[in-house]
Amino acid sequence: MSLDPALSGRDAPPDDGPFAAYLAGQLTAQKGFSPGVVVPELEAVRDACDYLLIRADGLQFSALCIVDCEADATRTFGLSMEQTRAAIDACRGYAGRMGFSRMPVHLHVIEVRDRAVDADTRQRLSAYKRRTLFSKSTVNAWALDTGHAGVWSNAPAPMRWGLGRWFKGLLSRPRQAASADADGRRLPAVKPGWPWLSFVIAALLVAVYGLQIVFAVAPGGRILGFDTQTLFALGGLNPAAVFDNGEWYRLATAVVLHGGLLHLLFNLIALLLAGFSAERLMGSAWFAATFALGGAAGAALSLYLGPPRMVAVGASGAIMALLAAGLICSFRLVDNAERLQIQMRLMFMLIPSLIPGATHHDIGGATDYAAHFGGALAGAAIGVLLRGLWRRHAATPPGQPLAALVAGAALLVLAGSAIAVADNYPRYAEVVQYIPAEAIPNQWSDISAAQARDLVAAYPDDPRGHYTLGRRLLIDGRYVEAERAFRDALAAYRAHADDFLDAFEPEMRVFIALSLALQGQAVEARREAAPLCAQFDNGDIHQALAATDLCKPADQL
Incomplete structure (x- = not known):
């Protein structure tokens, strides 16, 4: 379907005269409507109006029917709801598509009067409304009271707040010449140019992903995705590491890491989409600052709300900030098709990313919605400020x-944080193999000393192997060797304490003390047991110490 742009002298709004004419002129200048578009399907509507204004840009289609009731108090919009709805239904072909869905078409009936809107008028105009919430053709009614600067409408609340406030402003303020930018605060279009910084950031993320592949901890080094140990070693965000070890650099490094190839590709698409709109609106400097502040805000909220053992990565928080800031800054543009297309693109990425379950782009883990919300909130705040x-x-x-x-x-x-990652990488990237659960004996008498030594040789970093050897040597009466095995178990535990229960260390120290006592080294045994005696005054450890009199003073023995 195509529209005839031929002009009609009857519909061209004059610069002055009745408020209906002034309204038509302002809508033409500031809202992108045209008084001269011929729409055959709306000829009946045109005959019932003083001014029929059309906004059709290939994507959206809206019609405004203005009826001047100031001079004639008995005049009203002359078509029935059924005739009006049939006319706008016939115009659905003029709307474009966004993805797989055709955009809705709108018809607004506006009666301009110099008196208050009474109950009869509200009841009559209330009939002009959409069939259902999801109708693709909508009809709304408005009544403008020029005598009291009043606005009534049955339109949805967001439209009453937006367009209704604009009508209220025209009614309240002195008339001014029609201009697309009456207050000098609207941009006709986004700044021309190439969003070079968006591509620089994208190249940085790709380069970091390449480093992830190179430095992946075996056997997690895969192009499609990475294991948790790799992400942790390379600076993934982990609350326990940040709060317990003071590794705050992870708030920066986690933003440039990604869990897998699809995670990276999704974020690159969103980044470049934001760049073609937000960077050209905000400028490259504010684009970069918003990326940094949004990434920090997303990481901070994720750190605050996340479980202690999570490992979070991704630039999603930073990108959500760009999308939110770009969306708010887009209202700086003149209300036209370009602005609508920019806003639809930004919302297409932003809104689903804030709805749990609407996106599934992470590899091997859950989507970090805390980071998404933190970034979006920071971006919205920056957008409002700008x-x-x-x-x-x-x-x-x-x-x-x-x-x-x-x-x-x-x-x-970020550079300083990368140095911190390099310093800690050897320690966190160490590959540790632990004894399978089925290989650990149920009873210490079920395994020989030779078998226990084989277990230690196969899994030297697992403290449980050394502990098993020590228990077997105690049974065999080889107390010196048992003490050495328990000390090796304690050292292995301290090297990998995050992987074992805290109770492991005091238990090892009890057996070290017992080994010393059985060697006849009572003084050394009590010295080893002294901290445990003060720490445990009941429970299994206390009973083990009491049974060997290791907590009794020497003068009571």
Whole structure:
């Protein structure tokens, strides 16, 4: 379906005169409507209006029927609801598609009067409404009271708040010449140019992913995805490591890591989509600062809400900030098809990413919605700030040098964090093999000393192997060797304490004390047991110490 752009002199709004004419002129100038588009399907509507305005850009289709009731108090919109709905239903072919869905078409009936809207008028106009919530053709009614600057509508609340406030402003303020940018705060289009910084950030993320492949901990080194140990060793966000070990650098490094190839590709698509809109709106400096601040906010909220043992990675929080900030800054544009397309693209990525279950792009783990929300909140705050500070007629928001300074500081923090990752990598990347559960004996008498030594040789980093050997040697009466085995078990435990229960260490120290006592080294045994005597005054450890009199003072023996 195509539209005839021929002009009709009857529909061209004059610069002054009745408020209906003034309204038509302002809608034409500021909202992108045209008084001269011929729509055959709306001829009956045109005959019932003083001004029929059309906005059709290949994507959206909206019609405004303005009826001037100021001069004639008895005049009303003359078509029935059924005739009006049939007319707008016939126009659905003029709307474009967004993805697989055709955009809805809208018809607004606006009666302009110089008196208050009475109950009869509200009841009559209330009939002009959409069939259902999901109808693809909608009809709404408005009544504008020029005498009291009043606005009534049966439109949905968001539309009453947006378009209704705009109508209220026209009714309340002195008339001004029709202009697409009456207050100098609208941009006709996004700044031309290539979003070079978006591609630089994308290249950085790809390069880091390459380093993940190179430094993956065996056997987790795969192109499609990485194991938890690899992500942790390379700086993944982990609450226990941050709070217990003071490894705050993980808030920066986790933002540039990704759990798998699909995770990376999804974020690259979202990043470049944001770049073609947000970077050209905000400027490269604010784009970089928003990426950094959004990444930090997402990591902070994830750190606060996440379980202690989680390992979170990804630039999603930073990208959510770009999408949210870009969406808010897009309202700086003149209300036209380009603005709508930008907003639809940004919302297409932003909204599903904030709904649990709507996205499944992580490899081997759950989506970190805390990071998504943290980044989106930070981006929304930045967008609101920039919209408030944006100077008239300026192509980009103010404070570009400050934003560049923030981005530069973030880059230095990332570089310092990368150094910290390199320092800790050898320790965290160590591959440790532990004894399978089925290989651990139920009874110490079920295994010989030789078999226990084979277990230690096969799994030297597992403290349980050394512990098993010590228990077997105690049974065999080889107390010196048993003491050495228990000390080896204690050393192995301290090297890998995160993988075992805290009770393992005091139990090893009890057996060291027992081994010393059985060797006849009473003084050394009591010295070893002394901290445990003070720490455990009941339970199994206390009973073991009491049975051997290791907690009794020497003068009571």
